[in-house]
Amino acid sequence: MSESARDRIQNLVDTHKVMLFMKGTKSFPQCGFSNAVVQMLKLHGAPFETFNVLADPEVRDGIKSFSNWPTLPQLYIGGKFVGGCDIVTEMHESGDLRRELEGAGVIAAS
Amino acid sequence: MTPSDEALTWALMLDPRAVEAMLMAAFPDGTISVRDLTGTSDHFDAVIVSGRFEGLSRIERHRLVYAALGTAMSGPIHALALRTKSPSEISK
Numbered sequence: 001m002s003e004s005a006r007d008r009i010q011n012l013v014d015t016h017k018v019m020l021f022m023k024g025t026k027s028f029p030q031c032g033f034s035n036a037v038v039q040m041l042k043l044h045g046a047p048f049e050t051f052n053v054l055a056d057p058e059v060r061d062g063i064k065s066f067s068n069w070p071t072l073p074q075l076y077i078g079g080k081f082v083g084g085c086d087i088v089t090e091m092h093e094s095g096d097l098r099r100e101l102e103g104a105g106v107i108a109a110s
Numbered sequence: 111m112t113p114s115d116e117a118l119t120w121a122l123m124l125d126p127r128a129v130e131a132m133l134m135a136a137f138p139d140g141t142i143s144v145r146d147l148t149g150t151s152d153h154f155d156a157v158i159v160s161g162r163f164e165g166l167s168r169i170e171r172h173r174l175v176y177a178a179l180g181t182a183m184s185g186p187i188h189a190l191a192l193r194t195k196s197p198s199e200i201s202k
Contacts, residue, residue, distance in 0.1 A: 033189055070176050070183040071190065086155075086191045087168045 005062035013076045017104045018048035021063050022073040025052050033085035034073040040092045046101045078104040126154055129179070129187070136178030137162060147191070155191035163196040 024030030053060035067081045075082045077100045091097035101107045126144040133142045140160035147153040163171045171194040
């Protein structure tokens, strides 16, 4: 991975409290798993930034070594890698996702 | 891609049981079921119950699974939804 790809990824992760690297965009997700994470974040009313890896092959590959995680989507909260669709789904079911979003200060504590 | 990867790629393209076999090798105590989600042999879900997951975080558990699948994860498997449980979580 080029230095610039790593820097761009790091900058995105540091800048946005909730950062989702996905296939497609919020309004046009192009993968069922990416769409599932978008919908869960919307359910919690959490503002989040997305990056369409289909539009940037360098980031698409770079993100996998950045997080040592082979698949997409990838969710980051508070600069920390949280997981892909299956982990975010489990966290949504257990309430951990809500707690992480509250902890990052993007949604009000319930 | 080395010839074995090539063969591996084709083997996995055809059958979730090949994925299951790879997981059984890494989780011999495990109860494992793998389904082909879309019928296209590249979107799977897998439920794995194994003592190896005891005390590990979700990310650590999934990393064990990805390590077991190796190059298959960067080739024929486009998507893999995982449910990883330890025996104690199942018996609760």
